[in-house]
Amino acid sequence: MQIYLDTANLGEIREAARWGVLSGVTTNPTLMARETGADFQETIRAIAGLVDGPISAETVSEDADGMVSEGLEYAAWHPNVIIKVPATTAGLEAVSRLGEKGIRCNVTLIFNTGQALMSALAGAFVVSPFIGRLDDISQDGMELIREIAAVFEQNPGIATRILAASVRHPRHVIDSALAGAHIATCPFKVLKQCMAHPLTDKGIAAFLADWRSREAAATAHGATAN
Ligand code: G3P
Numbered sequence: 001m002q003i004y005l006d007t008a009n010l011g012e013i014r015e016a017a018r019w020g021v022l023s024g025v026t027t028n029p030t031l032m033a034r035e036t037g038a039d040f041q042e043t044i045r046a047i048a049g050l051v052d053g054p055i056s057a058e059t060v061s062e063d064a065d066g067m068v069s070e071g072l073e074y075a076a077w078h079p080n081v082i083i084k085v086p087a088t089t090a091g092l093e094a095v096s097r098l099g100e101k102g103i104r105c106n107v108t109l110i111f112n113t114g115q116a117l118m119s120a121l122a123g124a125f126v127v128s129p130f131i132g133r134l135d136d137i138s139q140d141g142m143e144l145i146r147e148i149a150a151v152f153e154q155n156p157g158i159a160t161r162i163l164a165a166s167v168r169h170p171r172h173v174i175d176s177a178l179a180g181a182h183i184a185t186c187p188f189k190v191l192k193q194c195m196a197h198p199l200t201d202k203g204i205a206a207f208l209a210d211w212r213s214r215e216a217a218a219t220a221h222g223a224t225a226n
Contacts, residue, residue, distance in 0.1 A: 001177035004053075004185040006165065008032045010046055012188040017050050024053035026128075026165065026185040028084065028108070029060055041077055048078040054125075056106045058084035059094070067094035075103045082106045082125060087115040092122040099123035106163065116148040120160035126183065131176065132166035141166070142175050149180025170194045 002023035005016050008031040016022050025047050032040060044057050055078065059070040071083035071094060083098055084106045085091035095105040104125035110116050111134060116127045129148060131141025145164055152158045163183040164176035170193050173184045186194070 001173075001181065002183045003173075003191070004163070004183055005051075005191065006031070006167070006185040006187050008035050008038065008043055008047075009188070010035075010043070010050070013047055013050050016188060016191055021191075022051050022053065023183070024055060024080075024082075024185075025051050026056040026084070026106070026163070028056075028058045044074065044077055044081060048080050053080060054082045054104070054106075055080050056082045056084045056108075058108065062088075062090065064090040064093035064097065067091065068097050071098045071103055071105070072101070075101075084108050084128075087111075087119060087127075092118055095119065095122040095124050108165065110148075111144070113144065113147045113151055116160075116162075117151055120152065120155075120158045124160050126161045126163040128163045128165040128185075130166035131164055131172060132168040134166075135168070141172075142179050145176055145179040145181050153180070 003021050004024040004026050005013055005022055006026045007013060008027040013025060035043065044055060047055050057074040059067040061067045061070055067085050067090060074081050074083055082104050085094045086109045087107050091107055095107060098105055106126045106128055107119035107124045108128045110127050110129040116129065119127045129144050131145065134141035134144060145162060148162055152160065161182040162180065163185055164181040165185050167173060167184055167186045167190055169190060173186060173194060176184045
């Protein structure tokens with residue numbers, strides 16, 4: 001399982017990159033809109049300078065010609081740029097046409113296995129099932145990952161990777177790995193939560209307190225000896 005960061009915030013990416021766990025970054029129009037005033041191209045180039053791995057940049061056209069044109073433009077920004085297109089028939093055509101030019105695509109907004117299979121057959125580099133948004137409407141996001149993984153497993157010709165998206169909490173990350181996802185893209189908050197445990201904090205506090213009392217005892221012993 002690889003971990004990507006799901007953000008367009010350079011501060012978050014810079015910090016998480018220092019932890020040594022990031023294999024890539026995903027962005028989308030909503031995440032870009034949160035970075036008020038940031039230029040898209042400059043942001044993607046800056047991310048590519050911070051993380052040595054696939055960086056997803058999403059198209060906003062609704063037709064294949066537009067997606068291909070945007071894809072060609074984004075792909076020229078950096079060799080690690082992956083073109084994100086929606087799970088529509090226009091998106092499939094864009095994946096296929098960009099693939100002919102050696103440009104890799106991430107098919108996003110996947111909510112059923114048919115969309116994932118069609119995207120894989122069109123040549124998608126990754127498919128992004130949105131597990132959190134399925135859970136939000138009382139469907140089982142993890143079951144979707146399991147089903148896509150089973151279908152891909154049965155078709156050795158499929159090299160498409162499964163990228164668990166719309167991740168809401170650390171349990172989603174672990175369950176995605178167990179269900180067969182190759183990658184989970186996480187908000188910064190979730191990535192930090194993955195390393196948080198109250199017993200770790202409590203343990204550190206106890207170790208530090210014991211160390212200080214040991215030093216205090218050593219100091220007192222030295223004073224008595226003198
Ligand atoms: O990578 C897609 C992801 O950003 C969507 O997450 O939380 O908007 O459902 P969310």
